[in-house]
Amino acid sequence: MPQVAIVMGSKSDWPTMAQAAKMLDTLGVSYHAQVVSAHRTPALLTEFSETAADKGYQVIIGGAGGAAHLPGMIAAHTHLPVFGVPVRSSQLSGVDSLYSIVQMPKGVAVGTLAIGEAGAANAGLLAAQVVALQDKTVRDAIIQFRQQQTADVLAQPPLELPE
Numbered sequence: 001m002p003q004v005a006i007v008m009g010s011k012s013d014w015p016t017m018a019q020a021a022k023m024l025d026t027l028g029v030s031y032h033a034q035v036v037s038a039h040r041t042p043a044l045l046t047e048f049s050e051t052a053a054d055k056g057y058q059v060i061i062g063g064a065g066g067a068a069h070l071p072g073m074i075a076a077h078t079h080l081p082v083f084g085v086p087v088r089s090s091q092l093s094g095v096d097s098l099y100s101i102v103q104m105p106k107g108v109a110v111g112t113l114a115i116g117e118a119g120a121a122n123a124g125l126l127a128a129q130v131v132a133l134q135d136k137t138v139r140d141a142i143i144q145f146r147q148q149q150t151a152d153v154l155a156q157p158p159l160e161l162p163e
């Protein structure tokens with residue numbers, strides 16, 4: 001069974017949430033991605049969240065836009081860590097998604113990432129960091145990723161004044 005589940009409210013979220021999948025690929029973490037919606041498929045959401053731990057998932061990433069109740073509702077049904085990604089909405093640029101996900105009531109936690117692709121990529125990174133607590137291969141891949149990122153920045157040519 002994959003180590004991480006990536007769920008999203010709609011297929012239209014996939015271009016954003018694919019950044020989480022890409023990061024997990026880079027770090028050698030297995031995942032399963034699917035559409036689950038608190039609003040449109042409520043029975044599936046309950047079934048998915050209640051069985052996620054028994055299926056062997058270690059972390060769940062939930063991405064949704066607008067009235068983004070998905071990550072919070074998943075967290076309400078499972079003890080697994082849930083990371084929420086506010087997908088950029090067409091009307092309010094994702095601020096609605098962010099507020100929907102971040103303002104959880106005390107006692108049910110969702111770790112909220114940044115709006116959009118950076119948030120999705122970091123959700124993948126954070127999920128890998130959780131997996132790495134028990135998985136040395138993933139831990140080594142994260143350390144290597146970080147070292148490469150630092151080396152890439154330091155190797156950049158000096159800044160020049162714009163013309």
Ligand SMILES: Nc1c(C(=O)O)ncn1[C@@H]1O[C@H](COP(=O)(O)O)[C@@H](O)[C@H]1O
Nearest residue numbers: 009010012037038039064065068069070
């Ligand atoms: N926020 C939610 C939930 C949910 O929270 O359960 N289900 C779908 N959606 C969001 O609706 C937006 C528009 O969806 P469509 O593009 O399918 O109309 C998507 O960003 C999705 O995450």
